[in-house]
Amino acid sequence: MRNTFAVALMLAATLGLAACDKKSEDKAQEAAQHTEQSQEKMNEAQDKVNDAAKENAEAAKAQAESNEAAAKEAAPAAPVATPESK
Incomplete structure (x- = not known):
């Protein structure tokens, strides 16, 4: 009986x-x-x-333009010679 039950359970x-x-x-x-x-x-x-690479390239370009503009503003303006100053 136990053997039959074990076989049935395994099946x-x-x-x-x-x-x-x-x-x-x-x-x-x-x-x-x-x-x-x-x-x-x-x-x-x-x-x-x-997309990130494109944004970085655009940011670098904008930074370069900003640096260039700042350099132009920081450069002292050349004195303009007027006839009165001579």
């Missing part, structure tokens, strides 16, 4: 585990989906990096 456990296991095709499809999602995320990240 039920085996069938239960087999029913819960996903097929390799399902796993392959999920892996493909995850790969596609990760590629999309990588593309989004690369776009953000490119």
Whole structure:
């Protein structure tokens, strides 16, 4: 009786585990989906990096223009010779 019960219990456990296991095709499809999602995320990240590089270039250009304007303002104006000063 115990032997029959043990065999039945093992058979039920085996069938239960087999029913819960996903097929390799399902796993392959999920892996493909995850790969596609990760590629999309990588593309989004690369776009953000490119945008940041453009903003940095624009900021550097604006800073250079600002420095040039400040240098012009800081330079003393050359005295203008007037006929009265001669």
